[in-house]
Amino acid sequence: MMKPPTKFILNLNIDSNIFLETPSFLPFSQFVTSYNKVYYLDILSGLNNYDQKTVLFFTLVSCSLFFCVLGFFLLKQRTKKYHKINKFKFIEIRENERRKLAKSLHDEVVGDIIQLNKRLRLKNLTEEWNQLHRVKENVRSLSHQLTSISFDEIPFPSQIINLTSDYLNSGLNLNVLGLNDVDWSQLNTALKRVIYLSVREGIYNVEKHAFADHVLISFLYDSSNIIVSISDDGKGFDANQTQSGIGLKNIRDRVEEIEGMFCIKTGSNLGTELFIKIPIL
Amino acid sequence: MKKNPKILVVENHQVFIDGLMHSLCYMGYKNIFSETNCYRAYNRIKSSNHLQGQSFDLLLTDLSFECSGAHRDLDSGESLIKRLKKENIAIKTIIISAHSETNRVFNVIQNLNPEGYILKNDCDTSELGTALRRVLNGNQFYSHEIHQKIMRRNVIQIQMDEVALQILRELPNHPKISNLEGVIKKANGDDLKLRSIESKLSNLRVDLEANNNIDLVLKAKELGMID
Numbered sequence: 001m002m003k004p005p006t007k008f009i010l011n012l013n014i015d016s017n018i019f020l021e022t023p024s025f026l027p028f029s030q031f032v033t034s035y036n037k038v039y040y041l042d043i044l045s046g047l048n049n050y051d052q053k054t055v056l057f058f059t060l061v062s063c064s065l066f067f068c069v070l071g072f073f074l075l076k077q078r079t080k081k082y083h084k085i086n087k088f089k090f091i092e093i094r095e096n097e098r099r100k101l102a103k104s105l106h107d108e109v110v111g112d113i114i115q116l117n118k119r120l121r122l123k124n125l126t127e128e129w130n131q132l133h134r135v136k137e138n139v140r141s142l143s144h145q146l147t148s149i150s151f152d153e154i155p156f157p158s159q160i161i162n163l164t165s166d167y168l169n170s171g172l173n174l175n176v177l178g179l180n181d182v183d184w185s186q187l188n189t190a191l192k193r194v195i196y197l198s199v200r201e202g203i204y205n206v207e208k209h210a211f212a213d214h215v216l217i218s219f220l221y222d223s224s225n226i227i228v229s230i231s232d233d234g235k236g237f238d239a240n241q242t243q244s245g246i247g248l249k250n251i252r253d254r255v256e257e258i259e260g261m262f263c264i265k266t267g268s269n270l271g272t273e274l275f276i277k278i279p280i281l
Numbered sequence: 282m283k284k285n286p287k288i289l290v291v292e293n294h295q296v297f298i299d300g301l302m303h304s305l306c307y308m309g310y311k312n313i314f315s316e317t318n319c320y321r322a323y324n325r326i327k328s329s330n331h332l333q334g335q336s337f338d339l340l341l342t343d344l345s346f347e348c349s350g351a352h353r354d355l356d357s358g359e360s361l362i363k364r365l366k367k368e369n370i371a372i373k374t375i376i377i378s379a380h381s382e383t384n385r386v387f388n389v390i391q392n393l394n395p396e397g398y399i400l401k402n403d404c405d406t407s408e409l410g411t412a413l414r415r416v417l418n419g420n421q422f423y424s425h426e427i428h429q430k431i432m433r434r435n436v437i438q439i440q441m442d443e444v445a446l447q448i449l450r451e452l453p454n455h456p457k458i459s460n461l462e463g464v465i466k467k468a469n470g471d472d473l474k475l476r477s478i479e480s481k482l483s484n485l486r487v488d489l490e491a492n493n494n495i496d497l498v499l500k501a502k503e504l505g506m507i508d
Binding site for chain 2: 107110114153154158159161162163164165166168169173174175176177179180
């Protein structure tokens with residue numbers, strides 16, 4: 001009827017692999033009853049308390065269930081983490097490709113056009129020369145658009161200071177807080193690039209639209225997130241009426257691409273605060 | 282100053298070269314040469330260095346060049362200066378550039394430490410003359426706007442430093458610097474030692490180009506760093 005009972009007992013006591021020993025043709029309920037029968041017949045001469053046994057059984061079942069769920073969540077988290085690493089890698093590769101493309105456009109294509117232009121000028125083909133000149137300027141500006149910021153030569157905090165000092169003048173006072181508290185060298189380049197571009201866009205907006213006296217750029221850091229806030233005491237805007245500008249939309253897109261959060265707190269005459277929270281790996 | 286110094290102008294646009302050469306001639310410099318790209322400029326400097334008494338005294342160069350693709354490693358003013366420095370070729374350098382972003386300016390000054398830096402958009406003949414005279418006499422010359430940029434950068438950096446701000450705020454309240462000891466606290470709450478206060482003060486004076494402590498406080502107020 002059943003497998004040798006002694007083996008059953010051993011398995012029961014050793015681990016939760018009880019199901020493995022179940023005859024596969026028996027459904028679970030039958031198994032339980034047959035198990036009970038076995039119990040009553042002859043196996044558990046040492047243990048004579050039926051309730052105790054059931055409790056043990058259900059404890060094991062719930063334990064294994066618990067571990068299953070835990071394992072599932074751990075696996076899910078791991079997948080999520082790898083997903084994120086891959087995303088960062090993807091962005092990094094994309095930026096590298098862009099840089100390469102920009103460099104080859106700038107150095108090779110523009111260089112060739114210049115050579116060609118010289119020949120045209122020698123042959124006094126003024127109209128062609130002018131047209132080619134226009135093409136050259138277009139290619140050049142395209143290559144400038146494609147180049148993205150790199151933090152290899154100048155470290156990130158230094159670039160932020162350089163950036164903010166470009167906007168500092170007698171009318172606008174800029175303060176940077178917490179920049180040196182963060183260990184930037186540990187952080188991913190894609191993340192730093194997003195932060196740099198966001199800060200640049202933020203300050204640019206303040207200077208252009210806000211009529212503010214003070215801007216505060218603060219960096220906060222904990223084990224899992226980096227938080228950047230750019231706040232000013234300017235005139236603010238009505239978020240419902242103003243169509244979100246292309247600059248702000250770009251910030252949102254960039255931040256959300258790396259699973260960050262972006263929000264704007266503003267209102268007429270209330271100043272503006274841009275708030276960016278980006279998870280780090 | 283050496284009599285009749287030899288000058289090399291490196292610049293991409295012929296019109297600009299002509300203008301510069303004309304200005305330099307007008308100022309009385311006779312020994313002037315020009316190149317339109319960095320690679321040729323490098324070769325010219327290097328080859329003239331081999332001849333006794335023929336080496337260039339001053340390099341007046343732009344930063345960005347429209348490169349023709351042939352010489353990738355020498356495609357900018359930065360790379361030219363870096364190369365000359367690396368090969369220990371003694372030549373004084375003045376940068377004349379249209380690039381005014383602090384990021385580029387500061388990086389060039391910090392890494393290449395040129396003797397002179399002027400911006401194309403705020404440069405006139407008299408400024409160019411002053412720059413050349415000062416640099417050929419062994420001094421430094423950075424144009425007004427460059428000074429302003431470095432100063433602004435320093436302001437941002439000082440504002441990030443809570444201790445420096447404390448010193449600036451407390452300085453007018455105490456007749457002697459030694460009285461500041463015990464007043465200035467570090468971030469962890471400890472007192473800052475007198476020696477550290479003094480070195481910090483001297484750094485602040487350098488950064489804000491102040492002659493003395495009174496001047497320093499006035500400048501800090503003017504720049505809106507303290508109320």
